Amino acid sequence: MAAQNQTALQLIRQTGFLDDLSDEELAKIADISEIQQQDAGTVLFQEGTVCVSLFIVVTGSVALDMHVPRRGQIRILTVGAGEILGWSALWGSQRMTAMGTILDAATLVTIPGQRLQELCDADREIGYRVMQRMAVALSRRLLAARLQLLDLFSETQPA
Numbered sequence: 001m002a003a004q005n006q007t008a009l010q011l012i013r014q015t016g017f018l019d020d021l022s023d024e025e026l027a028k029i030a031d032i033s034e035i036q037q038q039d040a041g042t043v044l045f046q047e048g049t050v051c052v053s054l055f056i057v058v059t060g061s062v063a064l065d066m067h068v069p070r071r072g073q074i075r076i077l078t079v080g081a082g083e084i085l086g087w088s089a090l091w092g093s094q095r096m097t098a099m100g101t102i103l104d105a106a107t108l109v110t111i112p113g114q115r116l117q118e119l120c121d122a123d124r125e126i127g128y129r130v131m132q133r134m135a136v137a138l139s140r141r142l143l144a145a146r147l148q149l150l151d152l153f154s155e156t157q158p159a
Contacts, residue, residue, distance in 0.1 A: 008033040011058045015082040032115040036108045044100035051088040053110045060106025064098040089113025
């Protein structure tokens with residue numbers, strides 16, 4: 001295994017995101033992955049652009065902001081180590097629903113969505129584990145959105 005892939009494997013393992021995969025299975029994901037170092041202030045992706053990669057945050061944090069009519073850019077969430085961004089990349093040409101901006105210098109593992117989708121189709125065990133993790137991540141994001149809505153509505157209620 002090339003040094004880059006070995007490092008990607010170690011970083012993915014470090015995040016715990018796919019900790020139930022064997023080293024052999026994880027090596028298949030590392031083989032299609034890239035490691036990125038990003039500085040604070042870097043825009044990782046724009047709202048409305050096609051999502052082509054899944055990102056696993058290893059270190060640092062990423063702000064997710066959405067454009068809200070008459071209110072401008074609103075911070076909806078900040079994600080950190082062990083969390084994922086861009087899961088839409090697994091479902092074809094989906095568009096990003098937020099803008100992602102690096103808050104603190106970050107290390108990311110970037111996985112091309114199409115290649116990961118092909119791997120998941122070819123190796124159903126890996127596919128099942130990846131989708132399990134996606135479901136957990138999506139349920140956490142849904143809970144965060146619900147809690148944020150509760151905050152939003154509580155701000156508009158008369159005292």
